[in-house]
Amino acid sequence: MKTRSFVSARMVAERAGVSRSAVSRTFTDGASVSEETRRKVLDAAGALGYHVNHLARGLRERSNIVCLVVSNMTTPIRARMVDIMTRQLQASGWITMVINTETDTESVSKALRQTLNYRADATVVLSGTPSASLIEACLANGQQVVLINRDDRLKGSSTLAVDNSLAGREALFLLQRAGCKRLGLVTSNAQTASLVERERVFVDIARAQGLNVTVTMAGPTTYESGADAARRLFGRSNGPDGVFCVTDLLALGFMDVARDEFGLRIPEDLCVVGFDDIEQADWRAYQLTTFAQPLEAMATHVVDLLNDSEGASSDRKLFEPIPIWRRSVRPGVKTD
Amino acid sequence: MKTRSFVSARMVAERAGVSRSAVSRTFTDGASVSEETRRKVLDAAGALGYHVNHLARGLRERSNIVCLVVSNMTTPIRARMVDIMTRQLQASGWITMVINTETDTESVSKALRQTLNYRADATVVLSGTPSASLIEACLANGQQVVLINRDDRLKGSSTLAVDNSLAGREALFLLQRAGCKRLGLVTSNAQTASLVERERVFVDIARAQGLNVTVTMAGPTTYESGADAARRLFGRSNGPDGVFCVTDLLALGFMDVARDEFGLRIPEDLCVVGFDDIEQADWRAYQLTTFAQPLEAMATHVVDLLNDSEGASSDRKLFEPIPIWRRSVRPGVKTD
């Protein structure tokens, strides 16, 4: 049986003719080693292809491992979140284990247990719905827990979120300024805290102003769901002329069907606002007005939290979404 | 200083009133433990919140860690590859460390060294160009190395690839059957082995048949590059009426500009073929004819390779791309 044969510090020590401690010290900053032995050790290490075993190091101190829990990775917005998070964590010396979870609680539980098995220093939840008890297990084991865009407010965990109510309010304002009279809202049946919040604020403020809003709940948060929603909304008479889709993907599907199957011109006959600012929103076929999440800043904040480690552990930070004006909404008209 | 206080097997043993070995055996399949002690151990473990430390376990045997090296994660095709790979690896009991690399060799080297530091059992390279010497270091340390869609054929590493020449040939055939006379090819300056192969075969066969092909090399493999290519190709007189873009993203940008800025109808005036079958290719605005990579099958094969471990370690497996017919190419016409 092949036994994995990694080269260990002992082998290096033997080859260099020094003690194993000397090898260890050579690779430890600030330890006391003479220049001569240091060189001998480095030579031997190079010849054998030695690499410090971080697993063994992690036995005593921190493992430098961060678990990234994420679902629906193929979604453009998620892909970007994962990309930015892993990049920044890596740059800061962390190594990230990705746990890809379906949305069902079962697989998330299994995955989070892995987190504990590998003694991750921290767990960052991008999506998925981990059971509160498991999160508590992570906390009990001394892990730092960071939740992004979720409302579960658990003692001891940090939370980052985008200010969804601000987005809902601003979306309404944009459509009103464009002169839209019949408002519509397209949301998904996912009913995440973020989605619900955007939806709620948009509808509440509109109704408070005496405006009617047609709410359509589509399927999952996909292009196809957006397309279906458009068919339902415009299938009956008197469809809306201004729509807030709580997600860019929904918006893009919605736009395609509104144009192709109902001959509506955007933004002349119909204004659309999305949320996320995925790459495709900027494509010529869409030019969707939307809101960007400040992902880089959020990732930076996460990394800061992990590096501080002792910092106020239980807090909640809100980030402002950035409005991105494109052509799917008419520019402001004179209010009469 | 907070000392991370993880629960160890010794603590469980003390609480349960048994030896530490008993705890170890309780969590090892097939080990000899009486039903009574087993129950005592499980009770104590539950009460304390104990989880086996896989890092320590990895000291002696395999770590069950797989390193996934990937660049350009936000690209739809890459996001799907990462999604499918992590999902399948996870289902098979592996844990994946994602190494997000810029394309420059430096960062890939640094990342791969991490791979060695954490004693990953295997390294799977989805993209990026690791230096041959580092791959050899991985192999020397007993790691399994799997390269996907790259041509570096290193002794001891396994390679999976899509049959790019088949795609190039088939793309040409589709355009010819649609009656296209003036052929074009859009590629990127990335010049990956895969891209070069698709390009080469398309051009070679076409020229062998006496057909002229206008080759345009755009920037990186993005939507914007495709858009630029279209402007260059149609800016001069006598633009092509049948184009193979070596990537879907290029194709989508190409289509948008061809339609919006040059008023060309697709597929009446212009036929377009892509490659990858990203989700957006199926959107109503595009309906791009393209080739799908059998990603699930490829991931399954990777997992099989890792699980076999002793299997013929150095081999190369080719997968057939699957043609996806949509509306960006005219259906076959009678050949006169």
Place this chain on the structure above:
DNA sequence: TTGGCGAATGCACTTGTGTGCAAGCGTCAA
């Protein structure tokens, strides 16, 4: 020559696990 001092080095212990080996214990048959 000797005492003193600082730098370098090695010993031994720590971390959390799995496991070979031998001892212990209980049961059953002769």
Place this chain on the structure above:
DNA sequence: TTGACGCTTGCACACAAGTGCATTCGCCAA
């Protein structure tokens, strides 16, 4: 009653690192 046998269980070691403590070595000054 005793020997044999099998299931449990604990001891001790291995794994690969970091580090406190004591020891050694070299150098310098008195």
